[in-house]
Amino acid sequence: MKYRLCLIDISHVHNVAGRAMRLAGNSLALALFFCATLVPLSLQASEPQPVHAIAMHGEPRYGADFRHFSYVNPDAPKGGRISLHSVGTFDSLNPFVERGVADSRITLVYDSLLERSADEPFTEYGLLATKIILPDDRSWVEFILHPDARFHDGKPVTAHDVVFTFEILRTQGSPFYQAYYGDIDSVTAVETRRVRFEFSSAGNMELPLIVGQAAILPKHFWEDKDFSRSSTVIPLGSGPYRVARVDAGRSITYERVEDYWARNHPIKRGRHNFDAITVDYYRDGNVALEAFKSGAYDFRLENNAKDWAVSYSIPAVRQGMIQRENLPHRNPTGMQGFALNTRRPMFTDPRVRQALAYLFDFEWTNRNLFYNAYARSHSYFSNSEMAAVDLPGAAELRLLEPWREQLPDEVFTQVYRAPETDGSGAIRDNMRIASSLLRQAGWEIQGGRLTHRSSGSTMDIEFLIFDTIWERIIQPYRRNLERMGIESSIRVVDVTQYVNRVRSFDFDVVVAVFPQSTSPGNEQRDFWHSAFADQEGSRNLIGIKDPVVDALVENIIAASDREELVVSARALDRVLQWGHYVVPHWHITSYRVAYWDLFAKPSENPPYDLAFDTWWVDPEKSATITRQRGSRQR
CATH class of the missing domain: 3.40.190.10 (Periplasmic binding protein-like II)
Structure with a gap:
């Protein structure tokens, strides 16, 4: 136990010591008094001080x-x-x-x-x-x-x-x-x-x-309502906006709270500037884009590379009525990909999952569908220092070595890269590798169908989507799957059915996004931990049940400093990569925004957010745009 010397006025010591000696009648009292001035540091440590x-x-x-x-x-x-x-x-x-x-x-x-x-x-x-x-x-x-x-x-x-x-x-x-x-x-x-x-x-x-x-x-x-039920009861909050109008399924309007308690708070100053925000719902992404170009709404975050490249060649853009910008950011882009539901018997073997990745031709897709707008995702922590882009160092090996017998050798010997092609559409080399992996896993083509030697089951894959925009991306992939004897189909359902099926893990393959922050932590449990693999509604869509992954997730959560966090994230990234749980997609490191020219915004855009809530309506610009595009119900 550590101690610290209590420094006090020496005259006070003499006075108190003298009284103690007179009362005790021997020198022991003086010794006890001075020992009492040596107090355990843990008892004397100051309480934590309030911080902002x-x-x-x-x-x-x-x-x-x-x-x-x-x-x-x-x-x-x-x-x-x-x-x-x-x-x-x-x-x-x-x-x-x-x-x-x-x-x-x-x-x-x-x-x-x-x-x-x-x-x-x-x-x-x-x-x-x-x-x-x-x-x-x-x-x-x-x-x-x-x-x-x-x-x-x-x-x-x-x-x-x-x-x-x-x-x-x-x-x-x-x-x-x-x-x-x-x-x-x-x-x-x-x-x-x-x-x-x-x-x-x-x-x-x-x-x-x-x-x-x-x-x-x-x-x-x-306290007098059933919280567990979905409801269109207008909620009560303490935030900058309140719900003003609801047309369930179609639109919702938020109005700024005039007497908002934090309107002058340092965190809120210069933000939440719009008097009202109406959100209109569209069943189809193409219809939504056309509605924007016609002036039905004011701001759009564009997530479609083809539309960004070719769909804005309209008079409103050429005349400056619609502005387009790429706003760079420094956020980790996480992982987007075709998530394979390992609860399905055909996806339990990692060799099968790896083979499916070899049959997806990203380079052709990027060139022909995306106008080369994207970078391939190889990591679950892309665009960050937490991505495993080199062989594991000493600190990482200390985390991984105890699990060596349960991990693929590649975790220790290779840097993961998603399968690549030359972009020509001919993927013969990749197909040979995929065929070999599938044979090792017990699958072979019989009568033109990929069939499991033991069970006799055929491989039939359903892609579950709710946005038809994914059809043009999945179709070329399906052609490659079919060349391998894999039957596949696309099931387009409405949003409600999609959400319910994903929540109950009733799917073969879905397009999934596993976002990451600059400081990953407890949310990793919901993504990957065994405890949530069978819990409906969790974000462990893949159904991962792996003690190694569980342990590495806990290491991330318990990291005591940035260095330890980075090392732990890289170790987890490496294990997920070589688990072949997704067919990796792509990412971009900027926000693509299009907006009618009625806004003003700060000169500085923060590195970790789009920060649209710092923008405001410029009255003169708004009046001009209203005249130019015609009056409409706002």
Whole structure:
């Protein structure tokens, strides 16, 4: 045990020591007195001090007295009504439960304890929480709530609302929350404006930040309602917008809260500038694009390379009425790919999964369908330092060596690269490799069909999609599969059916995106952990059940510093790569945006977000655009 010397006024020592000696009558009293001044350091250590922000690793960029984020215009004018779009439908305003399909922007209604900055890898600043108290080992955290924090009905946000939020999310919310908040032992309202979280173990650096991200729900609003059901009941929140109008499945309008409690908060200054945001829903992506070009909505994030290349050659673009920009970002792009459901017997063997990757011709697809707009994804952490792009170093090997007998040799000896072609459409070499892998796994062509030697079953694959845009990408892949004797089909269903089938793992192959942040953590459990492979509604779509993956996920969560986090992520990346769980797709490192020229925006775009909420409507531009494209119902 460490000790520290208590330095006190020597005259005071003499006086007290003298009194002690007279009372005790012997020299032992003096010895005991001086020993008492040597107190265990752990007992004398100061309590953690309240702070205004916490970073995953390192220190926050902005000090306690900051006035606004550097990437906003703090004097941005409020006003204007804008229209956006979504493809699909919605039938719920409750995004926290498994049932129903909620509007993706419903989170505008809610505030959280902390909010993340967009120009740091992972730092959160107090919002509903004005102060944060946590020890160095992050085994617990306390939040002191802002005295001005109010829900839209004027009632204060209290610690009891925070406790209620985490209780109901973990008991009645989506299975995601059970994974995400799995290390929370208890949530206690210490005082009306003070709440304490105790964690099951120390060292989870991310958990206090995860806790801070939760949308805080009003207990008085939900306690007499069935939270577990999807609902179009207009929710009550404390955020910058409230729901004004709902036409279920077609449109939803959010209106800015004029007396929003945090309108002058440093985190919010210069943001949420539009008076109203209407989101219109379109069943088809092509129809949505044509609607944008005709002026039906104002802003579009373009995710289709072909459309970006050829579909904007219209007068409105040439005349400057529609602006187009590529805005670079530094976000990890994660992994997008054809996710193979390993719960299906035909996908249990990794050699089969690897063979299917050899039959996808990315280079031809990129050249002929995407105008060479994309880079191939080889990593689950693409565009970041966490991607495994070299052979494992010493630190990584320390994590992987204990599992050597359970891992493919390639994890230790090769750098993974997704199969490549010359882009000509002729993939004979890849087909030979795929054929060999399939034979090793017990499959051979019999009567023109790929058939398993033992079971006699044929390989029949269904691609489940809800957006017809994927048909043109899947069709060339199907032709390659059929040349190998693999029967395949495309099943197009509506969004609701798609969501329900994916939640219940009722699919062979889906297009899946596994997004990654600059500081991965607890969400990795929901993606890959065995505990969630059979839990309907989890994001372990592939059905991975691997103790090695489980252990590496826990290493990421427990990483004590950035270096350890990076090493742990690379080790996980490597194991996932060589597990051949997806047929990798592609990524891009910029936002492609198109918008009618009625907006103004800050000169600086943050590196980790599009930050559309920092834009504002320019009244003069808006009036000009309205005249040019004709008046319309807004």
